[in-house]
Amino acid sequence: MGDTYQERINRIQTTVNHQEPDKVPILSMIGTWAIHYAGGTIKEMEDHPEKEIDYYCEPHKKLYSDVTLSAGCVSDAKSAECIGSASHFVSKDGATIQHKEIAPMEAGEYQELIGDPEGYIFNKMLPRKATKLAGTTAEKYAAIKDLVDHWKVKGMMLGQLKEKLKTDYQLPVIVGGVAYPPLDYIFDYLRGFKGISMDLRRNQDDLVAACEAVQPLADILLGFQEETTAVPEFPFFGTMMHLPTFLSPKQFEKFFVPTYEKQIYQIHKRGGKLIMLLEGEWENKYDWLNSLPKDFAIGILEGDDIFEAKKRIGDNITIAGGMPMEMLKLGKKEDCIDYAKKLVDELAPGGGYIFGSSRELLSNYDVNVENLIATHDFVHKYGVYK
């Protein structure tokens, strides 16, 4: 009999508390790659929503994991289509979703944002990028109703998918609530690369005030109320770090940290934990990672030297990832296994390590499936704590 759902959760929780579990836990991050792997398309998923369950279960028939990053395709192109936005669209391959940056907020509108964040964002800015929200009341109603109808079905499918992963594959999903950093909220949806780059230099006071102004909107995504006294230790709250890799340590401390820390300490004081996708390189922010409460956070490293990171931040946070995508894609199977062995040998002692790929898999071309399956199988068998 295989490992049970609870055994896998125990494995994760033990390592995150810097104790040695029975085996090195393995994280799969299969994104839209799952759709490719299953031979499906986004269009088929839209026409037959139940296919999302089949597509996102298919890889787990052969790929061993103790936990998976997320279940289903959350940032879908259909939602953008419903409201007339061009920000997400399906690639020519039919199974990968691309994001096009749309930054509708002007630099001179900070005072409006700060004065009435919700009114400004939804009534003024959003209709600039979502054409169906710019028309008459009836047109707006029809567009939002389309979106609501789409998510009534999709939400049900995602719930069923999670349940099927639990019952049929004994597989937990690692991310529950979302900790959305207020600065990334402004960067991702309001100002974009060009705008935020200018604001970091020319509109510093406005940007700091705007982060504080949008914080209540970002905090809604945590999914708990002020009066909530405790949250489960598992699943974890997830953050995808977008802007930090482009910030100097000084900018990070001034613009990113104050509001994000308010957010994540709300999680910590209620007993929850945080998993961060540390996109890009984070070496110049290791002091901050070491300032977090011990055993509170998990960092999936993307561009850092994971062996060096283990030495410098690995006593405080759990390190996850490490298996280079380039090697999984182009390397020989033996070389992949040798590297996986090195990761386990050097990072697993004492706990605080979760094996996985260095990035989320999105496209069919991201990995050689044989290498992926072989490394996961190897770590599951080899990564046994004595």
Place this chain on the structure above:
Amino acid sequence: MENNLENEKTVLEVLEDIKNIELAGMPEEVAAGFIEMMKFTMLSA
């Protein structure tokens, strides 16, 4: 264009209508949570 639409309801007002009409069968707290999810979905879409 804006002048012609100035008497139309805002996105937030329409969302409130959607909650009261389309989600009328849901408990108030569930409907409110669903609308919050839709707001973030619209923002990120």
